[in-house]
Amino acid sequence: MNIAVLVSGNGSNLQALIDAEKRGEFPKSKITLVISDNPDAHALKRAEKAGIDRFVVIAKNFASTEAFDEAIIKKIEEKKIDLLVLAGFMRILGDKFVDKYYGRMLNIHPALLPAFKGAHGVRDAFESGARTTGVTVHFVTKELDSGPIISQESVNIDHGDTIDSLEKKIHAVEHRLYPEVVRLFCEEKLKIEGEKVKICRRKSKI
Ligand code: GRF
Numbered sequence: 046m047n048i049a050v051l052v053s054g055n056g057s058n059l060q061a062l063i064d065a066e067k068r069g070e071f072p073k074s075k076i077t078l079v080i081s082d083n084p085d086a087h088a089l090k091r092a093e094k095a096g097i098d099r100f101v102v103i104a105k106n107f108a109s110t111e112a113f114d115e116a117i118i119k120k121i122e123e124k125k126i127d128l129l130v131l132a133g134f135m136r137i138l139g140d141k142f143v144d145k146y147y148g149r150m151l152n153i154h155p156a157l158l159p160a161f162k163g164a165h166g167v168r169d170a171f172e173s174g175a176r177t178t179g180v181t182v183h184f185v186t187k188e189l190d191s192g193p194i195i196s197q198e199s200v201n202i203d204h205g206d207t208i209d210s211l212e213k214k215i216h217a218v219e220h221r222l223y224p225e226v227v228r229l230f231c232e233e234k235l236k237i238e239g240e241k242v243k244i245c246r247r248k249s250k251i
Contacts (some may be wrong), residue, residue: 046127046231051134056088057216058132058223060087063095065201065224074231078124082136088199094102097250098124104136114142128230131185132223135164140187148237150185155215157181157197164191167215171208177201178211180218184224184237193242196226207246220226 048071050059058128059079066076079092080100092099100120117138121129129150139231143150151200156166157179163169170178179199186192200214229244 046075046223047077047125048074048128048130048227048231049080049121049124049126050076050092050130051080052086052088052132053081053135054086054088056091056132058219059088060091061099062130062132062224062227063091064162065227070224071228071231074128074227075123078120078126080120080134082119082134088133092239094177104122110139113140114139116144128225128227129185130227137189138185143185143187145160147186148184151195151226152183152190152192152221153186153219154181154183154190155212155219157168157199158183158190158194160201166190167212168208169208171202171211176213180215180222182222193237193240194246195220195229195242 050062052059054232065225076097078100079088080102081089082102083102084103086103089099091114102116104113104208107116116147121208127149129146131152156170156186158181161169161178177199179197181194184192198218201220202211234245236245
């Protein structure tokens with residue numbers, strides 16, 4: 046499978062995926078494209094270092110969001126992409142785009158959805174006084190930070206935590222969870238059944 050990762054910023058999740066690929070965790074798949082809406086994203090440097098093609102789309106250069114989405118679609122088709130992985134991509138994709146790639150587009154969110162949706166999942170959980178938050182990987186649907194949940198893991202918010210220390214703990218979980226889910230997708234083990242995702246694990250031979 047050909048994988049495209051969509052980014053806007055630091056790209057630590059992209060790096061985790063690159064590293065997992067290098068370790069041979071998705072042997073029949075390859076990250077062949079990194080798409081960024083931010084020309085200054087550090088993620089682009091990570092992609093360059095790993096020898097991955099980069100495609101920068103700057104929203105203000107397009108007359109409409111549809112035209113912006115179309116430019117991405119054109120590139121995705123040209124590169125024969127099978128899986129889209131949103132990794133800190135900060136732009137909302139249009140309904141047509143999301144429909145087109147339903148079941149083939151993943152997102153990672155730094156909270157336990159459906160709690161703390163939106164762009165500030167870590168901060169909102171921290172400020173709420175919650176004692177537990179976490180990480181969610183889900184299929185993307187039209188509604189923001191919704192869609193069938195594939196995997197979740199909780200992270201404790203301890204008394205000594207700051208937003209920064211909480212963010213570090215969340216990132217550590219993200220960097221393990223996202224490659225695991227991408228591997229399951231590439232092995233065709235994820236099946237959407239209505240609102241839920243079934244993970245088909247190999248049956249034990251014992
Ligand atoms: C991650 O925390 C992810 O959950 C959220 O955006 C952040 C991206 O971080 N969607 P990075 O660019 O991968 O370091």
